[in-house]
Amino acid sequence: MAAPKLRIDNVALRFRSRTGAPVTALENISLVVEDKEFSVIVGPSGCGKTSLLRLVAGLIEPTEGSISLDNTSINGPGKDRGMVFQSYTLFPWLTVQNNVEFGLRIAGIPAAQRRETSRRYIAQVGLTGFERLYPKQLSGGMMQRVALARALANAPAILLMDEPFGALDSQTRSLMQEMLLDLWQGSHKTVLFITHDIDESILLGDRVYVMTARPGRIKEMVEIDLPRPRTVEMLTSDAFMAIKRRIMHSIHEEAMRSVAIERT
Amino acid sequence: MASLLDAYVSPKKEIPRQAYAGVSTVAVAVVIALWCVLSYGGFVRSDFLPTPHDVAMAAINGLNDGSLLINTGASLTEIISGFIIASVFAVPLGILMGSFKIVEAALEPVTNFVRYLPVSALIPLLILWVGIDIEEKISVIFIGTFFQQLIMIADVSRGVSQDLLDVSYTLGAGRRTVVWRVLIPATLPGVMDTLRVTLGWAWTYLVVAELVAANKGLGYFILNSMRGLFTDQIFLGIIVIGLLGLISDQGFKLLRNRLLPWAV
Numbered sequence A: 001m002a003a004p005k006l007r008i009d010n011v012a013l014r015f016r017s018r019t020g021a022p023v024t025a026l027e028n029i030s031l032v033v034e035d036k037e038f039s040v041i042v043g044p045s046g047c048g049k050t051s052l053l054r055l056v057a058g059l060i061e062p063t064e065g066s067i068s069l070d071n072t073s074i075n076g077p078g079k080d081r082g083m084v085f086q087s088y089t090l091f092p093w094l095t096v097q098n099n100v101e102f103g104l105r106i107a108g109i110p111a112a113q114r115r116e117t118s119r120r121y122i123a124q125v126g127l128t129g130f131e132r133l134y135p136k137q138l139s140g141g142m143m144q145r146v147a148l149a150r151a152l153a154n155a156p157a158i159l160l161m162d163e164p165f166g167a168l169d170s171q172t173r174s175l176m177q178e179m180l181l182d183l184w185q186g187s188h189k190t191v192l193f194i195t196h197d198i199d200e201s202i203l204l205g206d207r208v209y210v211m212t213a214r215p216g217r218i219k220e221m222v223e224i225d226l227p228r229p230r231t232v233e234m235l236t237s238d239a240f241m242a243i244k245r246r247i248m249h250s251i252h253e254e255a256m257r258s259v260a261i262e263r264t
Numbered sequence B: 001m002a003s004l005l006d007a008y009v010s011p012k013k014e015i016p017r018q019a020y021a022g023v024s025t026v027a028v029a030v031v032i033a034l035w036c037v038l039s040y041g042g043f044v045r046s047d048f049l050p051t052p053h054d055v056a057m058a059a060i061n062g063l064n065d066g067s068l069l070i071n072t073g074a075s076l077t078e079i080i081s082g083f084i085i086a087s088v089f090a091v092p093l094g095i096l097m098g099s100f101k102i103v104e105a106a107l108e109p110v111t112n113f114v115r116y117l118p119v120s121a122l123i124p125l126l127i128l129w130v131g132i133d134i135e136e137k138i139s140v141i142f143i144g145t146f147f148q149q150l151i152m153i154a155d156v157s158r159g160v161s162q163d164l165l166d167v168s169y170t171l172g173a174g175r176r177t178v179v180w181r182v183l184i185p186a187t188l189p190g191v192m193d194t195l196r197v198t199l200g201w202a203w204t205y206l207v208v209a210e211l212v213a214a215n216k217g218l219g220y221f222i223l224n225s226m227r228g229l230f231t232d233q234i235f236l237g238i239i240v241i242g243l244l245g246l247i248s249d250q251g252f253k254l255l256r257n258r259l260l261p262w263a264v
């Protein structure tokens, strides 16, 4: 069996709080993301999801443990790990097209080839015709589409997505999920996706890691054996519900446990 | 019918353009009308409040004997030189100060000390050091605007979102690229706003400096007119300063929309 694409091994992350006391954000995190697999981490607000993704991106370093991509230890950020952030991070001074071409331009790709690549990814996220607009002219959903196209245009080995649809209304979010499912179906990109939305994690993921809060740990891994291609209609199927019950139970159990700990 | 007027009494609601322009025109007209009534009506003595006609005559005289142009030219030269010199240093240093802790550590103490010194307190010292010619005016404007600009631009630079820089790293940018292609463009709208505001302050410092000691300039023109009780000339000087301020402010606004059409 081939080695996993991404391996997170026993990672812990501690911050020094303002009082000087160490705060543990992540503890004992181990997980693997297989090649061409869509992995999802689902966890409550503040459990350290963003921190975990920033570790993989190489934007921060783990206090303990190691992370490797394609068997190479991660050392700082690089374009092999494209990231879509929770916040809107388009460059306001660049048009949609130039945002998507940002990474290619840095890499010194000639203009004609850049154009060709950006055209393809802009089409994939359904924004053909919007190339010349500036971010301020776009809606939140459109901005996240551009951010996705921008990350993909760089052809990363793995795509990191941090609650990319978290700030969107539920209709827009559904549309974005469908778009992402379509896009993934056509590319089988390796993805590590983060969300606090259980439905979203099941709908999108091949496997779902359930995270718990304070300090963030991986509680459980759930294989999602729903058939692909998937559609939002599946959200109401029995199979879906069964998985959802299982994940909710797992999270609930953890919540009860932490309440019990706080009481003592 | 009430709903039509709702916009006028609701906070932050847009009102029709014509209504906006109409109200502005009326407001200006009221001020001028009041001036006319008070002066022509004989309610206020003419050596206290000149009539608009007197001021117009003073303007014509000033244009004819050249004094108006010479003094305006002198003030403009001083303010433009002082302001440009201050900006040329403050913009890059401020951007660095807001984003590099080491620069902040170096500049912050002195800046915060000087910033709270009213420049007017330094004028006597500056006169001793450099005399009362253009060098002194430029020094006053420089000291008055540079430190304010530095602090304000540092804040702008500090306010650039960390995520915006981080996403650039994940797209393959190195530190140098991030500074030139992301940090600096991201500060531009804030820098323009800072320049616009501080130019207004620079006018104040200049006029104060000219009132204290000068042999030309609009402040000098006003002070000299006071000695001869030429209120019409005083008014003329004030109106010219106001108009120049208005023009430069609108100029900055126009420039911002021109150069930074993407900015919100």
Ligand SMILES: Nc1ncnc2c1ncn2[C@@H]1O[C@H](COP(=O)(O)OP(=O)(O)OP(=O)(O)O)[C@@H](O)[C@H]1O
Pocket (backbone or CB within 6 Å): A015, A016, A017, A023, A025, A044, A045, A046, A047, A048, A049, A050, A051, A052, A086, A196
């Ligand atoms: N630079 C830092 N210094 C100190 N504490 C931090 C820092 N970054 C994050 N934390 C803390 O680590 C914990 C996890 O933060 P993180 O942003 O990773 O959570 P999250 O799961 O992404 O939350 P959300 O659902 O709100 O996005 C939080 O308690 C946060 O306060």
Ligand SMILES: [Mg+2]
Pocket (backbone or CB within 6 Å): A049, A050, A051, A086, A162, A163
């Ligand atoms: Mg987060």
